Amino acid sequence: MEFPTSASPHVVAGYTVPRVMFQVLLALAPVLAVQVYLYGPGPLWLVAVACVTALACEALALALRRRASQAALRDGSVLVTAALLALAVPPLLPWWLLAFGTAFAVLIGKHAYGGLGQNPFNPAMVGYAVLLVSFPLEMTRWPLPGPEWDALTGATALDALRTGLRQGYTMQEVRAGAEFGRLGAAGSEWVNLAALAGGAYLLGRRIIRWQIPVAMLAGLAVPAALAHGLDPGGHAGATFHLASGATMLGAFFIATDPVSAATSDRGRLLYGAGIGLVTWIIRSWGGYPDGVAFAVLLMNLAVPLLDRVTVPRIHGHP
Amino acid sequence: MSARPLLRGGLRLESHKTRPLQQSVQPMPAPSTAVLALDQGSGEEAQAVVTAGTRVRVGTRVAVGCGAATDLHSPVSGEVRAVEPRPTASGPGTCIVVASDGRDERDPDLEPLDWSALDGAALLERLAGGGLAGFGGAAFPTAGKLALARAAGVELLLLNGAECEPWICCDDALLRERASDVVLGTQVMLAACGAARATIALEDDKPEARAALEAALADAGDSRLEIVVLPAVFPLGAEGLLIAAVSGREVPSGALPPEVGVVCQNVGTAAAVARFVSEGVPALSRIVTVTGSGVRRPANLEARIGTPVAELVAACGGYGDTPPAARLIAGGSLTGRALASDTVPVTKGLNCVLVATAADLPARAAQMPCIRCGDCAAVCPVGLLPQQLHRAAHADDPAGLARFGLADCIECGCCDYVCPSAIPLTAGFRAARDRQQLHEAERRRAAEAKTRYERHRRRLDEQVDAERRAFEEARRRARGDGAGGN
Amino acid sequence: MNFATLLPALGVAAALAVVIGAALGWLAARLRPDPDSLVERIDALLPQTQCGQCRYPGCRPYAVAIARGEAGTDRCPPGGEDTARALATLLGREPRPVDPHYGETRPPQVAVIDEARCIGCALCLPACPVDAIVGAPRFAHTVIEAQCTGCELCLAPCPIDCIALQPSPGTTSRPRASLATA
Numbered sequence: 001m002e003f004p005t006s007a008s009p010h011v012v013a014g015y016t017v018p019r020v021m022f023q024v025l026l027a028l029a030p031v032l033a034v035q036v037y038l039y040g041p042g043p044l045w046l047v048a049v050a051c052v053t054a055l056a057c058e059a060l061a062l063a064l065r066r067r068a069s070q071a072a073l074r075d076g077s078v079l080v081t082a083a084l085l086a087l088a089v090p091p092l093l094p095w096w097l098l099a100f101g102t103a104f105a106v107l108i109g110k111h112a113y114g115g116l117g118q119n120p121f122n123p124a125m126v127g128y129a130v131l132l133v134s135f136p137l138e139m140t141r142w143p144l145p146g147p148e149w150d151a152l153t154g155a156t157a158l159d160a161l162r163t164g165l166r167q168g169y170t171m172q173e174v175r176a177g178a179e180f181g182r183l184g185a186a187g188s189e190w191v192n193l194a195a196l197a198g199g200a201y202l203l204g205r206r207i208i209r210w211q212i213p214v215a216m217l218a219g220l221a222v223p224a225a226l227a228h229g230l231d232p233g234g235h236a237g238a239t240f241h242l243a244s245g246a247t248m249l250g251a252f253f254i255a256t257d258p259v260s261a262a263t264s265d266r267g268r269l270l271y272g273a274g275i276g277l278v279t280w281i282i283r284s285w286g287g288y289p290d291g292v293a294f295a296v297l298l299m300n301l302a303v304p305l306l307d308r309v310t311v312p313r314i315h316g317h318p
Numbered sequence: 319m320s321a322r323p324l325l326r327g328g329l330r331l332e333s334h335k336t337r338p339l340q341q342s343v344q345p346m347p348a349p350s351t352a353v354l355a356l357d358q359g360s361g362e363e364a365q366a367v368v369t370a371g372t373r374v375r376v377g378t379r380v381a382v383g384c385g386a387a388t389d390l391h392s393p394v395s396g397e398v399r400a401v402e403p404r405p406t407a408s409g410p411g412t413c414i415v416v417a418s419d420g421r422d423e424r425d426p427d428l429e430p431l432d433w434s435a436l437d438g439a440a441l442l443e444r445l446a447g448g449g450l451a452g453f454g455g456a457a458f459p460t461a462g463k464l465a466l467a468r469a470a471g472v473e474l475l476l477l478n479g480a481e482c483e484p485w486i487c488c489d490d491a492l493l494r495e496r497a498s499d500v501v502l503g504t505q506v507m508l509a510a511c512g513a514a515r516a517t518i519a520l521e522d523d524k525p526e527a528r529a530a531l532e533a534a535l536a537d538a539g540d541s542r543l544e545i546v547v548l549p550a551v552f553p554l555g556a557e558g559l560l561i562a563a564v565s566g567r568e569v570p571s572g573a574l575p576p577e578v579g580v581v582c583q584n585v586g587t588a589a590a591v592a593r594f595v596s597e598g599v600p601a602l603s604r605i606v607t608v609t610g611s612g613v614r615r616p617a618n619l620e621a622r623i624g625t626p627v628a629e630l631v632a633a634c635g636g637y638g639d640t641p642p643a644a645r646l647i648a649g650g651s652l653t654g655r656a657l658a659s660d661t662v663p664v665t666k667g668l669n670c671v672l673v674a675t676a677a678d679l680p681a682r683a684a685q686m687p688c689i690r691c692g693d694c695a696a697v698c699p700v701g702l703l704p705q706q707l708h709r710a711a712h713a714d715d716p717a718g719l720a721r722f723g724l725a726d727c728i729e730c731g732c733c734d735y736v737c738p739s740a741i742p743l744t745a746g747f748r749a750a751r752d753r754q755q756l757h758e759a760e761r762r763r764a765a766e767a768k769t770r771y772e773r774h775r776r777r778l779d780e781q782v783d784a785e786r787r788a789f790e791e792a793r794r795r796a797r798g799d800g801a802g803g804n
Numbered sequence: 805m806n807f808a809t810l811l812p813a814l815g816v817a818a819a820l821a822v823v824i825g826a827a828l829g830w831l832a833a834r835l836r837p838d839p840d841s842l843v844e845r846i847d848a849l850l851p852q853t854q855c856g857q858c859r860y861p862g863c864r865p866y867a868v869a870i871a872r873g874e875a876g877t878d879r880c881p882p883g884g885e886d887t888a889r890a891l892a893t894l895l896g897r898e899p900r901p902v903d904p905h906y907g908e909t910r911p912p913q914v915a916v917i918d919e920a921r922c923i924g925c926a927l928c929l930p931a932c933p934v935d936a937i938v939g940a941p942r943f944a945h946t947v948i949e950a951q952c953t954g955c956e957l958c959l960a961p962c963p964i965d966c967i968a969l970q971p972s973p974g975t976t977s978r979p980r981a982s983l984a985t986a
Contacts, residue, residue, distance in 0.1 A: 005656035007745040009731025117687035316571035770934035
């Protein structure tokens with residue numbers, strides 16, 4: 001009797017890229033829900049705009065590159081980029097700006113480098129950085145969280161912290177402002193908690209590994225705690241930093257983008273720690289209130305070096 | 319009796335070993351035609367010493383071993399039909415085809431061996447005539463391996479009873495039923511290689527085998543032998559990894575185990591050694607697991623070397639219809655080789671015939687680009703970075719392949735198993751290795767040609783110099799004579 | 805246009821360009837790579853067929869010519885596209901395909917002497933650049949297959965055309981058995 005042949009191994013576990021991507025989208029749902037609760041239906045609309053734009057740009061790029069688009073469009077990777085970007089930008093951002101940012105992220109941040117698996121930079125953060133640098137006003141206008149959905153806009157907690165400290169107020173005085181909640185930024189602390197919940201889900205399902213989130217949070221919390229301990233009036237504490245801005249979203253969803261992260265486990269620890277540290281530095285002394293996006297992009301630059309110096313020891317070699 | 323977890327990465331897989339072990343090992347009748355491949359799995363062919371028409375009996379030597387090939391002996395009595403190329407598990411190869419006369423006459427030259435009376439060197443010489451080869455799959459000559467070990471002065475003989483790959487359970491069955499053979503074989507091998515002690519490694523999913531082995535050890539009362547139980551992780555049974563787990567020493571890359579004082583043998587080989595010394599019968603048969611959802615009654619069979627695989631499947635009730643068999647694999651589901659036809663014969667290295675259906679082997683998804691998730695590196699038992707190797711292989715970058723350790727890849731398939739992009743990593747590494755071998759051979763030839771060319775040029779230059787000197791010498795003499803004799 | 809600030813700025817930029825350009829030029833002249841080691845590295849990439857199709861008497865003279873810039877990287881048919889590309893990469897030049905003017909790239913081949921027809925004239929022995937032909941006058945000659953580079957230089961001297969080219973048998977490799985446990 002004759003049989004068809006194939007190369008070994010003959011079994012696989014059956015994990016697929018689409019499954020991984022859709023699990024990530026599922027884990028983002030709490031973040032979206034909390035944002036809608038705090039800021040109204042805006043985030044929903046933004047996520048929709050971003051997703052549609054991303055899919056359209058992906059189809060366009062694949063057509064230009066003369067690649068088959070069926071499988072690639074269905075793998076969900078571009079939807080994750082879109083959703084992350086939509087959830088990272090302020091909910092009051094005009095939709096056409098977000099569309100521009102998404103298009104830039106997909107076309108330049110991903111496809112100009114060769115498509116899935118080839119981009120050295122996190123595409124969502126590329127889009128975010130372009131928007132932040134090009135439209136600083138719109139990108140830093142966050143609404144005050146609350147039941148009135150057409151509330152006034154104000155500074156974020158991190159923003160208030162920076163300007164307050166520069167103006168000479170102490171931490172305690174700044175902390176009493178309206179932008180602050182119990183743990184961190186008002187409203188933003190709930191988003192961070194939701195992101196933490198989503199991240200825990202991904203860790204439990206083994207979609208992401210613990211090295212990057214833990215290292216990033218440690219890299220952020222440890223310098224913050226040290227600085228706060230040495231100079232309580234001039235620096236915010238670790239809890240504040242962990243619960244403000246895009247910290248948790250960054251730790252569990254943005255920094256863990258496998259394509260732009262380091263390769264080995266040791267490399268990932270260094271990568272995550274670097275992102276945390278740079279975030280803290282930018283938040284404390286930099287020109288932008290939240291440093292996660294730029295920290296991620298800067299560490300993306302360092303990834304080839306990290307890969308070079310963290311090759312694991314091979315069995316049988318010294 | 320200790321359990322030591324010592325493996326990076328690896329996979330815990332469903333074993334699929336229960337059905338064949340529900341009954342005892344079934345002996346198979348001799349085949350009507352035995353097809354003896356001159357290459358029994360080691361990659362090198364033995365040299366046939368018979369031709370068509372030669373009459374043989376059970377145990378008659380039909381091929382002489384050389385290099386990595388062992389002696390071959392006929393498993394049936396009858397007449398040699400032909401010595402010709404036939405399909406085998408490792409591709410087309412020369413085979414000695416023996417037609418059985420049904421009488422199963424033993425060769426009168428076979429006799430038991432009083433092994434304890436022989437010294438190490440003499441014992442090795444006698445073992446070499448037994449056609450004993452690595453039953454774990456590599457089919458490397460046992461006597462040769464033990465001789466190398468003796469020369470290197472190894473102090474530990476490690477018996478591999480791990481059997482970590484799913485579906486394969488021939489060693490488990492062997493240990494359950496013939497543990498005393500394994501113990502005797504171990505003692506013989508200890509005497510042959512000169513090691514001070516022996517460790518039999520088992521995985522913790524084989525409690526019955528362990529009990530049988532403990533009983534046999536208690537009977538033998540030999541304090542040099544002990545059992546070590548390891549966690550059932552694939553591929554802990556790979557030689558280099560097993561040695562590291564049991565002895566704590568890593569065999570240096572490119573070197574052989576005797577360099578760290580260890581020699582490793584399969585338990586099936588030990589049982590074959592025991593049969594050879596106690597009955598004089600060379601390696602003529604082995605236990606083969608016939609399993610998979612595509613065969614009606616999975617079982618462990620004791621089959622003679624040279625039996626066509628089709629007969630083994632028939633002895634297990636034949637192929638099932640629903641669902642139909644999708645693959646015929648020689649070996650397990652991760653490292654086995656898919657066979658094109660079931661006419662290939664049993665060899666000394668064939669441990670399992672897996673008749674797999676589509677349910678046993680879920681199809682791979684379409685291949686996608688690598689997303690650098692790092693799951694492959696997390697499971698690699700050798701500590702490689704398969705995604706970097708994949709990129710280097712794709713770019714045909716020999717420096718990158720060397721740096722990331724292509725030479726150390728044991729082709730276990732763990733990286734393929736977990737890859738979410740369904741990239742055929744292992745196949746790529748195999749191809750890259752073959753390409754590298756070709757490049758190496760080309761480079762060696764080029765270097766040799768260059769040396770010869772330089773020598774050729776030097777010789778020609780010297781010739782020209784010698785001629786010129788002779789000419790000038792002659793001219794000088796002529797002038798001198800002319801001047802003097804003017 | 806405020807020329808008061810523009811002109812000095814342009815001046816400084818121009819001066820910088822001149823200074824840096826001069827420094828680079830001087831360094832390029834001072835830090836030339838060792839020519840001998842370059843020839844070695846080029847020679848290491850060549851297939852050592854010693855066939856002369858590149859119009860140089862052997863691989864090393866060709867390597868010297870490439871290092872001196874007298875010859876292009878596209879003259880080696882036995883090396884094929886791989887060698888042409890590797891040479892171009894080493895020298896930082898634009899890779900060029902093998903020029904068919906210098907010959908066609910063929911799969912590895914060896915010369916085989918038909919010993920039944922060989923008259924023992926020994927004219928082919930000196931032609932072989934790697935001394936791969938053994939024989940003596942009035943005795944049959946034969947090519948040592950393992951050392952023949954397939955350069956074809958022995959074909960022309962043979963007066964009775966008894967040398968033929970055959971595909972190289974290559975390395976013997978049976979398909980390797982898959983992973984085996986001991």
